[in-house]
Amino acid sequence: MAGATFLSTVQAPALLGARGVAASSSASSPARRHAHIQVCSKGNAEGFEAAGHEERLRFRRRDFFGGCVGTAIGLEMIEGSTKFTGVANAADLIERRQRSEFQSSIKDTLYTAIKAKPELVPSLLTLALNDAITYDKATKTGGANGSIRLEISRPENSGLSAALDLLTEAKKEIDSNSKGGPISFADLIQFAAQSALKRSFLDAAIAKCGGNEEKGRTLYSAYGSNGQWGLFDRTFGRTDAQEADPEGRVPDWSKASVQEMKDKFVAVGLGPRQLAVMSAFLGPDQAATEERLIADPDCRPWVEKYQRSRETVSRTDYEKINYEAYTYPKQKIDLGKLKL
Structure with a gap:
């Protein structure tokens, strides 16, 4: 593919469906004012095994590129068995505004931090996946x-x-500016994955525009759907575990066979499709990961599907944009002809 490669992660949520990144199954409604979400420990794993599961995972190609949300799909589905219950009272408008302002502050801080160290984007994605997939x-x-x-x-x-x-x-900067208490690592890690994906998509868009940041941002705004990111906000309020999760729940993605990867994803309610979608989360070299996955008959059709979609959109749709449309050159004034 010429130019930059767009992540092949889905955004059906952030990842997926309609719930957002998975939250700790043991989390309860946090005490801090910003976290106005209650997370119930009652699972509904059966829902992910129902016949309608595949329908909920469908997404449009625009969504696929929009937020690159891989973090959405898998991360939320990994704990799709956990039910989220939002508290929505009329008197909550002030709290909602406070949460929104706090989230904006978090995103601004993460944007700056990730922009300074873009080489850590792959690690931030894997960090989020490995934290969630212990479910x-x-x-x-x-x-x-x-x-x-x-x-x-x-x-x-x-x-x-x-x-x-x-x-x-x-986190130190975020907490120092917070009026409602510190952010949990559980929330911060997932928000960071979201920011990393957005940063990657924006950088790819800028590269597609020959390095022109203004045009790249226009491209990002035109083809990047931001609606799904609200799912992250609704699950905002995870609490931190005080003990490590049991060992043996997370594969070493660099050494695991494709079959072992599939087995792990199946264990948390996912499948080959989501494994292919989340290839960017499985290591620093997405191309190498996809090369391994494409050798597997179950993953191959999904990897090829996403690769074709990336190629088609990045080479045709994006490059058809005429950024000079509806603009015109400024008329030069000949000062010599001015009558004083």
Whole structure:
């Protein structure tokens, strides 16, 4: 593919469906004012095994590129068994505004931090995946609960320390500006993955426009659907686990066979389609990961589908945009002809 490559992650949510990134299955309604979401521990794993599952995972190609939300699909579905209950009272308008302002502050801080160290984008994605994929359907434990900060020395998390350090520093700034209490690592890690995906898509759009940042942002705005990101906001309010999740729940993606990857995704309610969609989360070299996945008969059709979609959109639709349309050159004034 000529030019920059757009991530092949889905945004059907952020990842998926309509719920947003998975939250800790053991989380309860946080005490801080910003977190006005209650997370119930009651699972509904059966829902992901129902016949209608595939329908809920369908998405439009525009959505596919819009937010690159991989973090949406898998991360939310990984804990799709966890039911989210939002508290929506008429008197909550002030709290909602406070939460919105806090979230904007978080995103601004993360945007700046990630822009300064774009090389950490792949690690931020893997950090979010590894934190969420500890979810265990049988016991309803694990999930996106921030426990990875206590598991960073494990083999499967090798190379992710720099990403965690980046978020630790960002957290200090975020907390210092917060009027309603500190942000949890559980929330911060998932927000960082969201920001990393957005940053990647924006950088790719700018590259497609020959490095012109203004045109790149126009392209990003025109083809990037931001609606799905609201799902992250609705699940805002995860609490941090105080103990590490059990070992053995997260594969070492760099060494795991494709079959082992599929088995892990199936264990949390996903399948080959979502595995292919989340290839950017499985290591720093997405192309190499897709090369491995495409050798598997179950993953091959999905990998090829997303690769074709990336190629078609990036080479045709995006490049058909005429950025000079409806503009005109400014008329030069000949000062010599002015009558004084």
